[in-house]
Amino acid sequence: MALAAPAAPLKRTPLHSLHVARGAKMVPFVGYEMPVQYSSGILAEHLHTRSQAGLFDVSHMGQLRLAGRDPVKALEALVPGDLMALGPRRMRYTLLLNEAGGILDDLMATRLEDGLFLVINAARKEADLAHLRARLGRDATVEMIEDRALLALQGPAAATVLSGFCDGIERLGFMTATEALLCGCKCLVTRSGYTGEDGFEISVPAASAAAVAETLLARPEVRPVGLGARDSLRLEAGLCLYGHDIDETTSPVEAALAWTIGKRRRAEGGFPGTEIVLRQLAEGAPRIRVGIRPDGRAPAREDTPIVDPAGVTIGRVTSGGFGPSVGGPIAMGYVDRRHAAEGTALALLVRGTARPARVVRLPFVPHRYYPG
Amino acid sequence: MSTFRFTRDHEWVRLDGDLAVVGITDYAQSQLGDVVYVELPEIGHRVEKGKEAAVVESVKAASEVYAPVSGEVTEINDTLTAEPAKVNADPMGAGWFIKLRLDDARELDDLMDEEGYKRFIEEQH
Numbered sequence: 001m002a003l004a005a006p007a008a009p010l011k012r013t014p015l016h017s018l019h020v021a022r023g024a025k026m027v028p029f030v031g032y033e034m035p036v037q038y039s040s041g042i043l044a045e046h047l048h049t050r051s052q053a054g055l056f057d058v059s060h061m062g063q064l065r066l067a068g069r070d071p072v073k074a075l076e077a078l079v080p081g082d083l084m085a086l087g088p089r090r091m092r093y094t095l096l097l098n099e100a101g102g103i104l105d106d107l108m109a110t111r112l113e114d115g116l117f118l119v120i121n122a123a124r125k126e127a128d129l130a131h132l133r134a135r136l137g138r139d140a141t142v143e144m145i146e147d148r149a150l151l152a153l154q155g156p157a158a159a160t161v162l163s164g165f166c167d168g169i170e171r172l173g174f175m176t177a178t179e180a181l182l183c184g185c186k187c188l189v190t191r192s193g194y195t196g197e198d199g200f201e202i203s204v205p206a207a208s209a210a211a212v213a214e215t216l217l218a219r220p221e222v223r224p225v226g227l228g229a230r231d232s233l234r235l236e237a238g239l240c241l242y243g244h245d246i247d248e249t250t251s252p253v254e255a256a257l258a259w260t261i262g263k264r265r266r267a268e269g270g271f272p273g274t275e276i277v278l279r280q281l282a283e284g285a286p287r288i289r290v291g292i293r294p295d296g297r298a299p300a301r302e303d304t305p306i307v308d309p310a311g312v313t314i315g316r317v318t319s320g321g322f323g324p325s326v327g328g329p330i331a332m333g334y335v336d337r338r339h340a341a342e343g344t345a346l347a348l349l350v351r352g353t354a355r356p357a358r359v360v361r362l363p364f365v366p367h368r369y370y371p372g
Numbered sequence: 373m374s375t376f377r378f379t380r381d382h383e384w385v386r387l388d389g390d391l392a393v394v395g396i397t398d399y400a401q402s403q404l405g406d407v408v409y410v411e412l413p414e415i416g417h418r419v420e421k422g423k424e425a426a427v428v429e430s431v432k433a434a435s436e437v438y439a440p441v442s443g444e445v446t447e448i449n450d451t452l453t454a455e456p457a458k459v460n461a462d463p464m465g466a467g468w469f470i471k472l473r474l475d476d477a478r479e480l481d482d483l484m485d486e487e488g489y490k491r492f493i494e495e496q497h
Contacts, residue, residue, distance in 0.1 A: 042431040043406040228405070228432055297409050297453065299429055322408040322431050329409070351411075351427065 082262025101273025196237025
């Protein structure tokens with residue numbers, strides 16, 4: 001008789017008991033027990049984030065500290081983003097690339113006085129750490145920050161709420177970081193997020209995370225929001241989910257992330273896969289990530305085949321579902337470049353039936369970041 | 373008062389005259405979360421016990437709804453197209469999916485009664 005190997009026990013974030021106490025439905029997610037939704041449900045949580053403010057526990061994500069002689073230069077050798085142009089406390093969205101120009105991970109890099117602060121995907125923590133250790137060279141050291149939680153406060157009321165605890169933080173620029181005292185606890189706050197709304201991410205010592213979260217949740221504008229709504233919010237915002245919309249087989253140009261490749265980097269190169277990425281920039285990639293609106297009401301999920309009006313397969317859906325703020329189905333996927341223009345008619349093979357759809361501009365819901 | 377019968381896949385069926393009305397249970401809708409789309413078979417379509425009869429989609433995922441009994445679809449709940457949330461609000465009533473002309477009423481005997489289904493759900497936890 002064969003016995004199944006015991007599954008590794010799920011890790012818990014410092015907010016675990018807060019989630020349970022607030023009626024969260026907990027699910028396994030990349031090795032963590034995480035709230036997928038609370039009792040009000042994904043739709044209500046999604047719409048609340050767009051109208052007021054949602055508090056997300058994203059402590060499963062990796063927080064890294066890069067230090068040493070020249071961490072900026074060292075990391076630039078592994079990503080196509082212009083990190084040297086980052087002023088103090090400024091942050092940038094960038095990509096770890098492999099030698100073929102494929103995306104190993106997407107991340108946020110913030111320049112601090114003593115180095116760089118990175119936020120990476122939970123599922124890529126071990127792989128990224130090994131990659132960075134092997135490739136950063138002598139100019140930088142890398143360290144996983146294990147004793148901090150990460151919260152995201154997102155939505156149009158986020159700035160007003162946070163300024164109630166930390167005077168002046170409502171004027172923090174988009175994609176900028178600052179140290180702030182929240183509940184008497186020193187946090188690193190960035191004006192960033194993954195919903196398309198104005199908002200903040202708060203890196204907080206694990207021991208104080210629940211107190212900070214409870215303090216924010218005590219405000220009437222703020223409700224806890226789970227991973228379910230986090231996914232529908234980022235999809236409406238046209239933002240990529242690693243392992244779905246981007247992975248080692250997709251290049252930045254194919255992923256419609258060419259905007260992350262700095263002008264100086266295009267001229268100088270010096271990042272993994274430079275040759276193929278620059279060639280795709282000049283000539284176009286064979287396929288490209290686009291937004292797709294199904295004509296009817298049926299959602300098209302990940303891996304749904306995309307066909308042209310003649311029925312020939314031209315791509316597949318990488319993220320798809322229902323957009324609560326859009327009020328209908330939305331999807332992103334890769335299509336052959338000849339079918340990527342806005343307005344192009346496509347069909348989606350949902351349960352064997354070809355359903356009409358169109359290529360649309362991303363995002364599905366306009367971004368409402370802090371204009372500064 | 374008509375009697376509900378239940379499957380292990382969380383569908384219900386009840387007799388309405390000589391027709392069988394089919395839907396998903398309150399437990400099923402609570403597990404799915406907000407229903408955003410329902411796909412129903414066409415009238416005249418034949419469904420087979422245990423085989424797919426409809427599809428219900430929440431924000432997160434699509435799930436198949438299996439026919440609790442075999443028969444021919446005589447009516448579908450069209451209102452779910454515009455108002456899929458009825459499945460959450462009233463799964464055992466206004467949120468019904470299809471009506472069937474039963475092939476064999478004895479198929480109902482294989483299904484759980486309300487008590488049996490309640491015990492079945494408790495055993496799942």
